[in-house]
Amino acid sequence: MPPVAFVALAADLGCRYISTALTSNPYNPSIYPPFSLRDDPTLRREMIAxxxxxDVSISLGEGMVVREGADIQDGVGDLEIMAELGVRRINTVSLDPDLDRSIDQFGILAENAASLGMETTVEASPGLTVPDLPSALDVVRRVGRPDFRLLVDTMHIVRSGSGPDDLARLDPGVIGYIQLSDAPLVPAIPHYMEEAMFERMVPGTGELPLLDVLEVLPRDLVIGLEIPLRAAAMAGVGPHERVGRCVDAARGLLARLAARPHQA
Incomplete structure (x- = not known):
């Protein structure tokens, strides 16, 4: 969504946080016009206002991607814009198949982010250079910074072969952010990224062990809802209804969690 409208939607649904990249997703449905917070200072001012x-802020800045043949140092300007927008945490993934180079780039990104008052998380996903939880933990260890931590995306973590028991064994301090969505345990769509980017499921309507996952995660972290529902959007279901269903389901899940004694 355009940034100002997105802020309004979050506030209308009683949410205090959003995540965003600086530009609209190139794969976005055509129902939304493109935008660029990078190139439009007036839009940045309007969004800040x-x-x-x-009373909404950006809990996660997206789009800081490590790419083969590109230098993450060239993205310092984007980090400065994120800082201008009040972002305190950015997320990164790598599309560079060279793991050692990716780790070097992660370190440079985290150092640059820290100089602007932001911490960094790294996200593991099947099909990416950092494909699963063990790989992500190794990357965090090798980067070796307390402000470079793990983003736990419930779909990616479970689909890549880890679960609540694996997360329970982690030092809670290594986890910096949570992204919640649901999915079937066996893929319903042949291509993983097609499903992950466009057709996830409302919490509680899939098969992921969401309550057991949340049970072992720190409870002082922001939980983002990364639940693209492109088919519904293209069928004319409006953003308030689409996102409202996700928010209501997540709140219901958290209410059930609160009724459990915390074990972590």
Whole structure:
């Protein structure tokens, strides 16, 4: 969604945080016009004003991708814009098949982010250079910075072969952010990224052990909802209804979690 409208939607649904990249997703449905917070300082000012007025802030800055043949150092300007928008945490993934180079790039990114008051998380996903939880933990260890931590995406973690028991064994301090979605345990769509980017499921409507996962994660972290529902959007279901279903389901899940004694 365009940034100011997105802020308003979050506030209308009683959410205090959003995540965003600086530009619209190139794969976005055509129902939304493109935008660029990078190139449009007026839009940045309008978004900052909207966030201030509606008590919404950006919990995660997206789009800091390590790519083969590119230098993450060239993205310092984007980090400065994120800082201008009040971002305190950015997320990264790598599309560079060279793991050692990816780790070097992660370290440079984390150092640059820290100089602007931001911490960094790394996200593991099947099909990416960091494909699973063990790989992500090794990357965090090798980067070796307390402000470089793990983003736990429930779909990616479970689909890559880990589960609540694996997460329970982690030092809670290594986890920096949580992204919640549901999915079937056996893929319903042949291509993993097609499903992950466009057709996840509302919490509680799939088969992931979400309550057991959340039970062992720190409870002082922001939980983002990364639940793309492209088919519903293209069928004309509006953003308030689409996102509202996800918010309501997540709150119901957290209410059930709160009724459990915390074991972690």
């Amino acid at each position: 909207a966030m201030r007025d509606r």
